[in-house]
Amino acid sequence: MDVELHQPGKMTSSARGGAGSPNQQRHQKKKEVCAKILAQLREIGHESVEKPGFAEELQAHFSRLPTRYALDVHIDRAEDVLTHKRLLLEARVPENRPVFHVRAVQILPADSLDEPTSPTSANDRSSTKMRLALPAFGSSPNLEALALDFNHKSANADEDDDSHHSQSANHLYLPMHEVTFSTIDKPKLLSQMSALLADVGLNIREAHIFSTTDGYSLDVFVVDGWATEEVQDLTRALSNALAIMEKGAWAKPSPKSEIPAVPEAVARLDNEQSAAPAMPSNGPDDWEIDFSQLKFNQKVADGSFGDLFQGTYCGQDVAIKFLKPERLNENLQREFMQEVSIMRKVRHKNVVQFIGACTKQPNLCIVTEYMSGGSVYDYLHKQKAALKLPMLLRVAIDISKGMDYLHQNKIIHRDLKAANLLMDENEVVKVADFGVARVQAQSGIMTAETGTYRWMAPEVIEHKPYDYKADVFSFGIVLWELLTGKVPYADLTPLQAAVGVVQKGLRPTIPRDINPKLTALLHKCWKADPAERPDFSVITASLQEVSKEVNEELDEENKRYSKDKKHGGFFSSFKRSTVR
Incomplete structure (x- = not known):
């Protein structure tokens, strides 16, 4: 059961408050953006504005979506809001689900706006702007950097081309596509859609994921990987891929008599x-x-x-x-x-x-x-610092032993992360949340992907067959969490992190002062080839070896401290810092 949990915060109580409460502030922000969108539609003379009750419909559209939607959507792209409104309306009809819309978009490198242009290139740029729109939700610095890199590569390639003066403007913008889905919200919908896009050969560069208050989804992906800017063939390819994925099985609940058989390997x-x-x-x-x-x-x-x-x-x-x-x-x-x-x-x-x-x-x-100590994730972030090495090793050994037991019983966890590790009153750590765990098939190969992108092994992200070594990769990310007290790839969205892990071999940065044996263990757990990753029995032994060395160093430290104190040394009044 893939239940994404978050701590109930002060929102409930403050929402009951008076003027200026967070709930009222969110509502006001939505009203402001809605008013700007409505004004823009009136300015361009859009026919929808003349329909009776349209203003109320538009306000209802913003009300059912999170405030983040109003904050992120381009104010000068009012027609995109109408597209989102239409898709959510069409998704109410079971036979339509999932509905989607495809269009070509362009990402403008930030530095391209400052480049001098000739009259010819300016005209070409104007033509390009008319042909391709910006994404509905803008673009992140990561996308701009990608476009800039594309621009530079194109410019370097043109230096050897006699006709590069006439081609340079065509290389100025990196065309991509924006694919927007709407259907009933459900567990693992995001991973199903990302699998669909991957099957068509598309690379996800950015994603904006929204859930409505009445149980629907609006998910906008910026992708590349399609050979041309036209959308008809891409739309057809997505429709065919949806048919192969048994459209009805993920668009609406199926009667018991029609439940499709689950693949044995899964x-x-x-x-x-x-x-x-x-x-x-x-x-x-x-x-x-x-x-x-x-x-x-x-x-x-x-x-x-x-x-x-x-x-x-x-x-x-x-x-x-x-x-x-x-x-x-x-x-x-x-x-x-x-x-x-x-x-x-x-x-x-x-x-x-x-x-x-x-x-x-x-x-x-x-x-x-009941685990009164809460999750390891909460413990780490309450500390606001990495764990001291002795405790870190105790926690890591507990996790490794629990995972070794599961693997010995042919159980793959598939969602190993600090939030799914719980502590009892004695700070013993236990593996929890088997909502997406599976018993490994006799073949030893699993084919359905699941998990959380920041902790997910590259073979799982790519929807390739995988085995229990996928958990070993996730353990490496967990060990990094314990060592740093940070969220992996915190400056990236989950999907951007996934793209980086697969396409660029991205891994979290290991601090320089980490125990060298733990650094070596991290590198082994993060191997791109699953066969090169160690089993948990080997991981446990490695951690126990490091723990023994650390405890011996602590014993020596304590002996020296006791000796200094006994002889009244100058430093006896200072407690020596714990070995990290």
Whole structure:
């Protein structure tokens, strides 16, 4: 069950406040942008403005989308807003979903605006501007840099061409395409759409992802990789790719009788169990929990498809992951069954302990031991600094042991990151959240991609077959998190990071003062070739070796400190800093 959780913050209480509350500020910003769009449409004489009730429809469009939409959309591209409004309207019809729109766009390198131009090149530039529009949401510095690089390469290539004076203007702008989708919002929709674009041969350069308040999506991708600026062939290619991906399966919930079979390499639970969605069981009610016996004390986190509560069950403190009944569909139920099936099989001190589940609709929930220490991610960012090396190694060894156990039982986690690692009251770390985990098929090869882009292995990003070594790559990113206390690729969007990992071999920058053995381990975990990455049994041994060395150094340090203190040395009043 891929439930993206975020901590409930002060928004709920402040939204109830008076003038100047964040909720009112957001509403005011949307009204301002909406008014500017409406004024521009009136200025150009757009026919939509004359329709009765159009102003209210436009305001409703902005109201159902997040404030970020109003902040990001180009004010001088009012017709783009109408396109988004139309797509969201068409997506209401089940037979249409998903709806999409394609157009050619151009990215202007920042320095190209300052270049001197001849009358000929100026005319060509004007022609280019008329032919290709800017993206609806502008472009990031990364896209501008890409266009600038393209411009420079084109200029260098033209230096050897006798006709480069007439061609230079044509190379001034890098044409791309903007593909906008709208359909019902659902788990892993982003990864499905990115897979669709990859199948057509497109490279995602930028993405703007929005969810409406009534359960729809508006997702805008800026892509390159299509040979020409025309859009008819690209539109046709996307339509064909959608048909191959079984359009109805991801555009609307399917009746039970029409649920497509899940590929064996993706969803086989064990040797005895078929891929069809059926609630697994070791026997009658061996893990089924009576919902009435659960007590919900407080919400810990919430998300689009489920909430996480701290509660009690038969007097025991527990964590309860509760699916929102209004968001249930066949896909979400399938993932819920998969998570229950995996969690009931595992028992290890470094894996969060499954207690039971409620499987009778509408009260679908998974109950596990309550981890009072919260997530490793929260712990790191509360510290506002990297962990001290001894504790860092304890945490890393706990994670590695838990992952080694899962892999020994042929379970691939597929979403390993600091947010999915929990701590108990004794700071023991346990692997959690098996919403997208899978039991590895007998072939050892998995073909469905999932996970979170910043932690995802390159073979998974590219939708190639992969195995348990994908978790090893993600562990390398987690280890970097522990060493730095930072979010990986924080200056990039998730999709930009994914593109960099695959196309440019991008990896997080390792600080210079890191233990050399840990630096070497990071490089091994991040190998592009999965076969060159170590198993978790090897990783655990390596970490334990480093931990032994660090503890020996600490012992020596403590001995020297005690000796200095005993002899009343000048430095005895100062506590020596902990080895990092």
